[in-house]
Amino acid sequence: MHVHSNPDIRRRAYDDFELMEAAIGVGARAIVIKSHQGTTMDRAYLCNRHNELVHKGSNDFTMFGSITLNRQVGGINPAAVDSALRLGAKVVWLPTQSARNHMKQNKQNPIDCVDVIENGKIVPQLKDVFRLVKDSDAVLGTAHLSPDECFRVVEAARDAGIEKIVVTHPEWWLVGMSLEDQVRIVRDYDVFLEHCFAQPMGGGKYQSNMPVNLEAIEACGYKNVIISTDGGQVENPNWEIALEQYMTYLLEQGIPLEEIHYMTHTIQERLLGITN
Numbered sequence: 001m002h003v004h005s006n007p008d009i010r011r012r013a014y015d016d017f018e019l020m021e022a023a024i025g026v027g028a029r030a031i032v033i034k035s036h037q038g039t040t041m042d043r044a045y046l047c048n049r050h051n052e053l054v055h056k057g058s059n060d061f062t063m064f065g066s067i068t069l070n071r072q073v074g075g076i077n078p079a080a081v082d083s084a085l086r087l088g089a090k091v092v093w094l095p096t097q098s099a100r101n102h103m104k105q106n107k108q109n110p111i112d113c114v115d116v117i118e119n120g121k122i123v124p125q126l127k128d129v130f131r132l133v134k135d136s137d138a139v140l141g142t143a144h145l146s147p148d149e150c151f152r153v154v155e156a157a158r159d160a161g162i163e164k165i166v167v168t169h170p171e172w173w174l175v176g177m178s179l180e181d182q183v184r185i186v187r188d189y190d191v192f193l194e195h196c197f198a199q200p201m202g203g204g205k206y207q208s209n210m211p212v213n214l215e216a217i218e219a220c221g222y223k224n225v226i227i228s229t230d231g232g233q234v235e236n237p238n239w240e241i242a243l244e245q246y247m248t249y250l251l252e253q254g255i256p257l258e259e260i261h262y263m264t265h266t267i268q269e270r271l272l273g274i275t276n
Helices: 014-024 041-055 078-085 100-105 124-138 147-159 179-189 210-220 239-252 257-272
Strands: 030-034 062-064 066-068 092-093 139-141 163-170 193-197 198-204 205-207 225-228
Touching: 014 030, 014 041, 014 239, 030 066, 030 163, 041 147, 062 100, 066 078, 066 205, 078 163, 078 239, 092 124, 100 147, 124 139, 124 147, 124 239, 147 163, 147 179, 147 205, 163 179, 179 193, 205 225, 210 225, 210 239, 225 257
Parallel strands: 030 062, 066 092, 092 139, 139 163, 163 193, 193 225
Antiparallel strands: 198 205
């Protein structure tokens, strides 16, 4: 549900076609590619067309695209979301690098940030975005919002009728959602927590998330936790290796195979509308 690839401003481990071939090589069913620079559904289309022409139906892999509501697409921009969803985007991520929380945590001046909350309420444009997400049965990701923003946005999204809500890497220090708050947001709003393989600590260094992710699975319940990678960094193992290491770790820690399957397959099938 969350892999970065080239082309990107930051160099990634794979380009889109290389990522597709790696996924086909390990028998994956689908990947959602993400870019902080905007949209990826057009790139996903080209991957799927390339797969069709080159592999001629010999696999069932599908690449899915998304939109991230940073400054590059005009922030909370319903027109951009509308066109992205019409072109096949499956995930709408709220601001990442343009989020006020992201900029403050990185000691950047947030004067040009993309706000989702003003005066204690969601910004008006977000109501239109919610309507589009609901009508398209798409996924809403909280991206790099703060825990307080996550709770406010999730409540408003639920009130707007959005069913598919994912709290993005709550374990990352930049998001910083406590385990207690993760339990509470699952209990109160029945969201999915996307727990990823590793987190950037700055200076090109990454820290494994697997021990804290294990705690979250045990505390929140496997039916509300997505096993994801946030892959693509050249400093980390390639996406498919990271996912294998992640699943192996959980199995060795006593998580039953059927629960791992649920967190890597069942939830994603529901979110992406995969029926086979």
